[in-house]
Amino acid sequence: MVGIIIVSHGGIDIKELNLGSMAHSQGKVACTKAVSMGSDDVKTFDELLAMGIKIDVRKVPTDSPENFNEILKKAKTELK
DSSP: OHHHHHHHHTTOOOOEEEEOOBOOOTTOEEOSSSBEEOHHHHHHHHHHHHTTOEEEEOSSTTSOOBOHHHHHHHHHHHHO
8 A cells, every 4th residue: 555655746646546456464343344444544544644645445347336435434433
């Protein structure tokens, strides 16, 4: 994830990021069936959003997009 920020700061214009899945591990909370986040992930996504990058959440391309703001809000609430 940090690589996206480095690339964006390096001058490459990224408008949208597809988030398919992020595995659960110790220190992370399950936000959806396919996405788990830890504190570092939340900080990274906050920075990406601040840069104007849209986050499109779908486990597979045929899924309907999920509301990323709600997913991020859930992560922040559960990580407190």
